[in-house]
Amino acid sequence: MNIHSQRGMDKREEIIQAALDLFVEKGFHGAPMSDIAERAKVAVGTMYRYFPSKDALIDELFYELQGRLKAFVEERYPRQGTTREKYEYLLRASMRYLMDYPQHFLYMEQYFNSPYSASLHRDRILGKDRDALWEDIFEKGTEAGEIKSLPRGVLFSLAFGPMIALLRDYIRGFVKLGEKEISQFTAACWDAIKK
Amino acid sequence: MNIHSQRGMDKREEIIQAALDLFVEKGFHGAPMSDIAERAKVAVGTMYRYFPSKDALIDELFYELQGRLKAFVEERYPRQGTTREKYEYLLRASMRYLMDYPQHFLYMEQYFNSPYSASLHRDRILGKDRDALWEDIFEKGTEAGEIKSLPRGVLFSLAFGPMIALLRDYIRGFVKLGEKEISQFTAACWDAIKK
Amino acid sequence: MNIHSQRGMDKREEIIQAALDLFVEKGFHGAPMSDIAERAKVAVGTMYRYFPSKDALIDELFYELQGRLKAFVEERYPRQGTTREKYEYLLRASMRYLMDYPQHFLYMEQYFNSPYSASLHRDRILGKDRDALWEDIFEKGTEAGEIKSLPRGVLFSLAFGPMIALLRDYIRGFVKLGEKEISQFTAACWDAIKK
Amino acid sequence: MNIHSQRGMDKREEIIQAALDLFVEKGFHGAPMSDIAERAKVAVGTMYRYFPSKDALIDELFYELQGRLKAFVEERYPRQGTTREKYEYLLRASMRYLMDYPQHFLYMEQYFNSPYSASLHRDRILGKDRDALWEDIFEKGTEAGEIKSLPRGVLFSLAFGPMIALLRDYIRGFVKLGEKEISQFTAACWDAIKK
DNA sequence: GATGAATGAGTCTTCATTCAT
DNA sequence: CATGAATGAAGACTCATTCAT
Numbered sequence: 001m002n003i004h005s006q007r008g009m010d011k012r013e014e015i016i017q018a019a020l021d022l023f024v025e026k027g028f029h030g031a032p033m034s035d036i037a038e039r040a041k042v043a044v045g046t047m048y049r050y051f052p053s054k055d056a057l058i059d060e061l062f063y064e065l066q067g068r069l070k071a072f073v074e075e076r077y078p079r080q081g082t083t084r085e086k087y088e089y090l091l092r093a094s095m096r097y098l099m100d101y102p103q104h105f106l107y108m109e110q111y112f113n114s115p116y117s118a119s120l121h122r123d124r125i126l127g128k129d130r131d132a133l134w135e136d137i138f139e140k141g142t143e144a145g146e147i148k149s150l151p152r153g154v155l156f157s158l159a160f161g162p163m164i165a166l167l168r169d170y171i172r173g174f175v176k177l178g179e180k181e182i183s184q185f186t187a188a189c190w191d192a193i194k195k
Numbered sequence: 196m197n198i199h200s201q202r203g204m205d206k207r208e209e210i211i212q213a214a215l216d217l218f219v220e221k222g223f224h225g226a227p228m229s230d231i232a233e234r235a236k237v238a239v240g241t242m243y244r245y246f247p248s249k250d251a252l253i254d255e256l257f258y259e260l261q262g263r264l265k266a267f268v269e270e271r272y273p274r275q276g277t278t279r280e281k282y283e284y285l286l287r288a289s290m291r292y293l294m295d296y297p298q299h300f301l302y303m304e305q306y307f308n309s310p311y312s313a314s315l316h317r318d319r320i321l322g323k324d325r326d327a328l329w330e331d332i333f334e335k336g337t338e339a340g341e342i343k344s345l346p347r348g349v350l351f352s353l354a355f356g357p358m359i360a361l362l363r364d365y366i367r368g369f370v371k372l373g374e375k376e377i378s379q380f381t382a383a384c385w386d387a388i389k390k
Numbered sequence: 391m392n393i394h395s396q397r398g399m400d401k402r403e404e405i406i407q408a409a410l411d412l413f414v415e416k417g418f419h420g421a422p423m424s425d426i427a428e429r430a431k432v433a434v435g436t437m438y439r440y441f442p443s444k445d446a447l448i449d450e451l452f453y454e455l456q457g458r459l460k461a462f463v464e465e466r467y468p469r470q471g472t473t474r475e476k477y478e479y480l481l482r483a484s485m486r487y488l489m490d491y492p493q494h495f496l497y498m499e500q501y502f503n504s505p506y507s508a509s510l511h512r513d514r515i516l517g518k519d520r521d522a523l524w525e526d527i528f529e530k531g532t533e534a535g536e537i538k539s540l541p542r543g544v545l546f547s548l549a550f551g552p553m554i555a556l557l558r559d560y561i562r563g564f565v566k567l568g569e570k571e572i573s574q575f576t577a578a579c580w581d582a583i584k585k
Numbered sequence: 586m587n588i589h590s591q592r593g594m595d596k597r598e599e600i601i602q603a604a605l606d607l608f609v610e611k612g613f614h615g616a617p618m619s620d621i622a623e624r625a626k627v628a629v630g631t632m633y634r635y636f637p638s639k640d641a642l643i644d645e646l647f648y649e650l651q652g653r654l655k656a657f658v659e660e661r662y663p664r665q666g667t668t669r670e671k672y673e674y675l676l677r678a679s680m681r682y683l684m685d686y687p688q689h690f691l692y693m694e695q696y697f698n699s700p701y702s703a704s705l706h707r708d709r710i711l712g713k714d715r716d717a718l719w720e721d722i723f724e725k726g727t728e729a730g731e732i733k734s735l736p737r738g739v740l741f742s743l744a745f746g747p748m749i750a751l752l753r754d755y756i757r758g759f760v761k762l763g764e765k766e767i768s769q770f771t772a773a774c775w776d777a778i779k780k
Numbered sequence: 781g782a783t784g785a786a787t788g789a790g791t792c793t794t795c796a797t798t799c800a801t
Numbered sequence: 802c803a804t805g806a807a808t809g810a811a812g813a814c815t816c817a818t819t820c821a822t
Contacts, residue, residue: 011782027310029224032816034784043783045819054817106308113301113308115222150379153370154361158383161360166352175348184345188353192387206807227791238808240794249792401786417700419614422812433787435815444813496698503691503698505612540769543760547751548773555746556739565738574735578743582777596803617795619805628804630798639796 012050014040019061024106028058028114055116062111065104072097077133083141084194088186090133091163095182102171109168147193158192207245209235214256219301223253223309250311257306260299267292272328278336279389283381285328286358290377297366304363342388353387402440404430409451414496418448418504445506452501455494462487467523473531474584478576480523481553485572492561499558537583548582597635599625604646609691613643613699640701647696650689657682662718668726669779673771675718676748680767687756694753732778743777 018040022031033054037044051057073093078085098105111117138155141147148155166185169175177185213235217226228249232239246252268288273280293300306312333350336342343350361380364370372380408430412421423444427434441447463483468475488495528545531537538545556575559565567575603625607616618639622629636642658678663670683690696702723740726732733740751770754760762770 025310030310034816045784046782109308113304115220115225148379148383150383151370151376153364154376154380157357157361157364158380161357162352162387163356164360165356166349169348169352175346181346181349184343185349185353188343188345188387192357192383240809241807243793244806415700420700435788436786438814439785499698503694505610505615538769538773540773541760541766543754544751544766544770547747547754551747551750552742552777553746555749556742559738559742565736571736571739574733575739575743578733578735578777582747582773619795630805631803
């Protein structure tokens with residue numbers, strides 16, 4: 001058992017959900033701790049047993065959501081597939097997850113584009129958080145001559161930038177996405193990075 | 196003489212600059228009106244002669260920056276070029292502008308990904324703000340069989356999603372971009388959308 | 391236990407007292423919430439747990455005082471007396487109370503003559519707040535031929551107008567009132583309304 | 586010619602009217618100098634040439650209105666009438682004027698019941714502003730044995746309290762007053778003070 | 781552990797007043 | 802004299818955080 005008892009985990013989860021709902025709907029500064037507590041059906045003071053401050057809640061929520069996405073994607077990752085299969089799987093799996101949990105997407109984007117995420121991204125790109133999947137697909141793929149030889153950041157933007165932009169519009173209801181559109185889309189993304 | 200005199204325009208401009216600086220650095224709710232006033236070297240009350248409220252300032256600032264970018268890009272748009280030339284110009288011009296004015300980029304992204312922009316984007320995609328350049332490049336290009344035939348939103352994501360992602364990382368210092376990288380990048384973007 | 395605990399009621403009472411003092415002394419807009427809080431020895435924020443806004447405080451304070459006066463007067467009301475006894479009791483009891491609590495009088499008058507009381511008075515006269523004592527004295531008295539047959543509002547003015555005017559001057563120290571003067575006064579008031 | 590030229594007097598009058606309108610409608614602190622200026626169609630700064638401060642405006646406006654009422658009433662005062670005729674004239678004339686200019690009444694009451702009028706009333710009662718009409722009616726009347734022998738303040742309240750109360754309700758629309766009601770009313774008032 | 785009343789620093793906004801033009 | 806842009810002190814209200822129960 002963890003530091004938090006069974007009931008404790010429930011409360012933590014309630015808080016996470018309530019925070020997610022409200023932050024997405026109202027923005028970080030439009031969602032007071034008291035409102036989050038109310039929606040989570042806990043006392044204000046209780047929130048501070050799980051998260052030392054509002055900023056910490058905001059940060060931890062981000063890591064939490066990021067972790068869930070990662071777990072989902074890694075679950076069925078085709079270790080034996082071709083580079084293209086691996087890349088398209090990564091794209092589709094991410095999209096499926098984020099289309100199912102649009103709040104997660106909106107939250108992460110909001111977080112990412114706010115001063116809260118100041119030092120965050122740095123870690124990933126600078127390699128502290130060097131991602132296993134990334135290496136498996138892009139570094140191997142580049143070496144194998146299947147993928148354009150480009151700086152890490154440029155490649156990343158080509159590989160995932162379209163998805164982020166597309167999800168934004170999808171979630172806001174500006175695009176309809178069926179199986180056909182997703183296939184066309186992933187194919188086009190591959191065109192951008194393939195040699 | 197305009198509604199605002201010479202000196203008035205100066206003040207308005209000062210406020211815009213100060214607001215831009217601080218919103219980008221601290222976020223919307225991390226930048227009090229009083230701090231903005233101080234940096235703009237005007238009294239707090241003065242801000243309210245130019246912008247009826249903080250929210251209005253945030254909104255108007257967005258429109259202002261959007262307008263400047265648009266003006267810059269349209270200035271040298273190659274009306275006579277090929278589809279590819281036009282698209283790559285659009286990409287490069289936007290990038291050049293936003294790399295020169297990174298704050299503008301950061302501000303617009305922050306705005307976009309916050310609840311402030313609620314009804315905003317809708318207009319563009321739904322066509323109220325139907326963009327002349329967009330039609331000139333993508334609709335003509337699709338008809339001419341040069342560009343993939345895809346839903347508006349999907350095409351948009353492929354065409355500009357990578358740029359947004361790349362600028363994010365560039366501005367945060369995670370990628371270096373020289374002329375060579377930009378050329379490789381725009382070429383790859385074209386690969387994504389070309390038939 | 392009530393919505394507000396024992397201590398809570400104390401605080402509410404403290405706030406009421408402090409607000410009464412300051413509103414009477416300085417007027418509504420001369421008494422900032424912060425000053426009221428200070429005098430009530432609570433934090434500013436605390437005031438907002440008991441009254442949702444300054445306006446609400448002003449309104450509730452009025453109803454509170456009105457209720458106290460009413461309760462005091464009704465306590466010893468001579469249900470079995472003659473019409474004149476009842477009327478003079480009503481006058482004397484009100485005067486005694488308001489002479490003892492001059493702030494209550496001043497507050498109610500200030501409230502009454504300010505735009506805060508917009509829709510207030512209407513209710514009383516239009517009868518929503520049809521008062522039991524009023525009926526017992528004036529309607530019965532009129533029917534019995536003891537009191538002049540006059541429109542409700544005219545009768546009301548004759549019956550209580552003098553008292554209001556007198557209390558104003560008494561409280562400001564312009565008149566001294568002993569038992570003798572009060573007796574002469576109530577008798578004269580009766581002269582005005584008696585047939 | 587006065588200190589202020591013809592046009593100047595116009596402006597002063599405009600300001601007075603605008604201030605009266607707005608103070609009555611919104612209360613003293615609900616009517617900013619800028620709004621008054623706007624309604625008076627003068628610049629804010631101009632107001633300060635006619636009234637040194639907002640408080641001064643509020644005070645002077647009161648004296649102005651008081652003076653107008655007094656002038657109106659004195660104009661046709663029946664110097665040769667009986668005591669009762671004189672008293673009833675005073676009542677009716679005041680009522681007619683204030684029913685015609687309800688704003689004047691509301692303004693004076695609001696002023697009177699606010700902390701602005703602190704030291705005001707004192708003067709009248711303490712005799713600095715000893716009123717000629719008052720003496721002509723009440724002091725003579727008392728000496729002649731026509732009017733009850735009561736302290737000045739008590740008599741005043743009996744004589745004018747009902748009128749104030751009645752006007753309040755009339756202006757708020759709670760009573761209709763025709764010639765008949767006014768006659769009944771003044772008669773009843775006389776009953777209160779007559780011996 | 782949980783609660784929620786209390787705190788008070790910090791925010792946006794208003795508005796009386798001034799003064800350069 | 803008139804103007805109205807500029808000023809900044811002051812005020813209503815919010816909300817992250819604490820702590821006694």
